[in-house]
Amino acid sequence: MKVNMMHGAGGEVMGELLQTLTKFTHNNAGGIGLEALDDGAVIPFAGENLVFTTDSHVVRPIFFPGGDIGRISVCGTVNDLAMMGGRPIALSCGMIIEEGFETANLERIVASMDEALGEAGASIVTGDTKVVERGALDGIAINTAGIGIAKRIVRDNGLVPGDVIIVSGTLGDHGLAIMAHREGFDLGEQIHSDVAPLSKMMEKVMEAGTIHAMKDPTRGGFASAINEMAKKAGVCVRIREDQVPIRKSVKSAAAMLGIDPLEVANEGKVVMGVPAMDADAILAALRSHKYGKDATVIGTVTTGAHVIMETAIGGERFIEPPMGDPVPRVC
């Protein structure tokens, strides 16, 4: 068998490849390990919880509306730490660069990473650089790994019936920003990526109330994240279509491209399930932060299985787990 693009697209097909790639007998350092397939691992250490995660980034183009590969490289890892309840402390940076790459672009990328680090309250403390010959890579790929500390660990499998589902803002911005930019769409209003570090916001949110489960809806988008959360918890999630925040420009671009905005990557959003009694306080905490100002309740958790969309006209349909993100090289 050969690897295909869908194997890296964050959906069901990637899940199959991950069975091969996670076949380590040495897969756990004492806490939450690879077997959990959560946003990161947890390592109990000296009475505290270390969180550890990694993401590589191959997004194209490397500079896009609202962000660049540097910003996304920091945010990807910072957000996976935050999704585990972790406050990011230290990141590593592994760059693979094609011969001929402009050093001026490296400077821009490093400056952008540094800015995101400042926002996130983290540092890059170690790194590595490899250069490959012209043609062996199309430009640059950046991996970061990160260490965080979690007072309270939050898993992606903790939804319980009665929870309300909250998203921290509009969905689909990143994936459609990338696609509209690639296609050269002129939609009047340019779509910007939402790429942002959520750690500071999540610190406040975690103080405001209890979070039963959360996940960042990256590759495969909201549809992938919510299906994974529902499946892991063995619950049904009901989403109200008229409550799901999607920008008009994102809807238009998605319609023109024939893709579902709920299946494309976000890079500055969180999906969470919280007890109904904590929802108002958590919403308030989210909305008090610039990256959560459009936060809203979009659904509820019940017993059962599947993710169901209650449409505006009173119908119902499944939100299926996508085979993969329709946007290649989205992050």
Place this chain on the structure above:
Amino acid sequence: MKVNMMHGAGGEVMGELLQTLTKFTHNNAGGIGLEALDDGAVIPFAGENLVFTTDSHVVRPIFFPGGDIGRISVCGTVNDLAMMGGRPIALSCGMIIEEGFETANLERIVASMDEALGEAGASIVTGDTKVVERGALDGIAINTAGIGIAKRIVRDNGLVPGDVIIVSGTLGDHGLAIMAHREGFDLGEQIHSDVAPLSKMMEKVMEAGTIHAMKDPTRGGFASAINEMAKKAGVCVRIREDQVPIRKSVKSAAAMLGIDPLEVANEGKVVMGVPAMDADAILAALRSHKYGKDATVIGTVTTGAHVIMETAIGGERFIEPPMGDPVPRVC
């Protein structure tokens, strides 16, 4: 300016690029950070020392005599942790895969990583997978990052006059194994890479005596590592050529290729400076382990500067810091 192959070759030229790539204002999490340019960072945490490091791997071919990209990906990070005095605990694995890559090869790579993890006493607890379209990468690149715990931190800058310099075994094996294999040399005896995880050996060695400074002589080889150690400490290192262990087959291949075996990467060796009174105990500890059986004293530290080779016939010459490793894609 454009990036060239030497920018990734571990020598003086790479040092220049690193000035750009390490220009983070957020570069330290409280202990030893990016500014030290050591094998890894140290983060003081809960009264203990976390060590954190990363290496990406783009070695070609991906399967080579004595190892493969999976084994080297685990060993690279495990060894940088060990070089800081860290016992490896948890690793991350970020894979970037070209569309069309054989999943059977992924299986081999994962199995090889798992074996190396077992030897090192570490686990892969988190990962990431990206797939890029055919032609955007030649096969696969693997990043690992790792967390270790150090009872005693060892830096690469701690050499003091009077120290003796020890290497844990023969030099040049990895780089020449790769080159001889690429060139299809038939040297009678095949050269095997030395790629190996040194953590277990180093745990024993650190109990046997004091280590003032150490480093793994990877890209740029022994010449690069020892010059960096001498320069950082502001000392002179004198090496006795007749004591430097190099296999005959490695010497022959190096001569045929016109490259210096001291300038090519090793992947299972350590160079250290230790107080003279501890040298015997440390040598014994090294030699008691399979990866240190050829360990030997090769020189001494004096006041002054530079690394000087005392040749077998009584002459002297500098061991210059190499511009870069002569073997491209060596790790």
